[in-house]
Amino acid sequence: MFKVELDALFNRVGESLSLDRDIDFSELAGGENPLFPEPVRLTGTIRNTAGVVYSDAILEADLHTVCDRCACEVVQHLSVPMVHTFVTEVENEETDDFIILPDMVLDVDALAGEDLVLDLPSKVLCKEDCKGLCPTCGKNLNDGPCDCKEPVDPRLAALLDLL
Ligand SMILES: [Zn+2]
Ligand SMILES: [Zn+2]
Structure with a gap:
């Protein structure tokens, strides 16, 4: 868990915060055969541009899984964008595009984990023409x-x- 307080970002246009950390996702998915046994690298920024607070970051991960056809072990590199707009409240119910942070605190690792899981490829092959x-x-x-x-x-x- 890595929480950051975004008060300063919400309150000052032009403010930015750089993200640069390794996150342990070995217990995120896969159970005894973790999909991400190695640390996942997060780099990017959270910034306030013209009053809009958003993240522009990327997760670099090595997915350890098995080939969908031949079941051999495969390591596939994933580059997952972590791009979100943060708000402290919403005026209508169309909340899908925003992440609401009423207390201006963001759990960076939890959000990164969600992005990673949502972006998992549904099918992995060891090679295009695996027989x-x-x-x-x-x-x-x-x-x-x-x-x-x-x-x-x-x-x-x-x-x-x-x-
Ligand atoms: Zn294969
Ligand atoms: Zn046979």
Whole structure:
């Protein structure tokens, strides 16, 4: 947890605060096989430009996961923007675009964690043309073909039996 008080930022146009820290997200996701075993680097600024307080920062992370097709281990670098506008109150209910901080305190790490999780790729491949595993014998087909025959369509198999 890393909380920053943004009073000075909200109260003074032109004020800025630089963000530069390593965040431990080893317990954020993945359980025993953390998706982010290494620290995630956050750099950027929070600033007040013409009365609007916003963050312009980026998270650099190495995602440790497995290939969606062949299940081999994959490390994929992610660059996740952390760009938000902060307000102390909203006048209408359209709050989606803003992060409301009534007490002008921002939990930087919590917000970074949310951004990281929301930006996780739904599918990761070890390489574009990963051949995956044979559905019959389970061999990793990137290492070469297996000895299984091409799977036969059951309708065709019935026909072959008749012949
Ligand atoms: Zn693969
Ligand atoms: Zn096979």
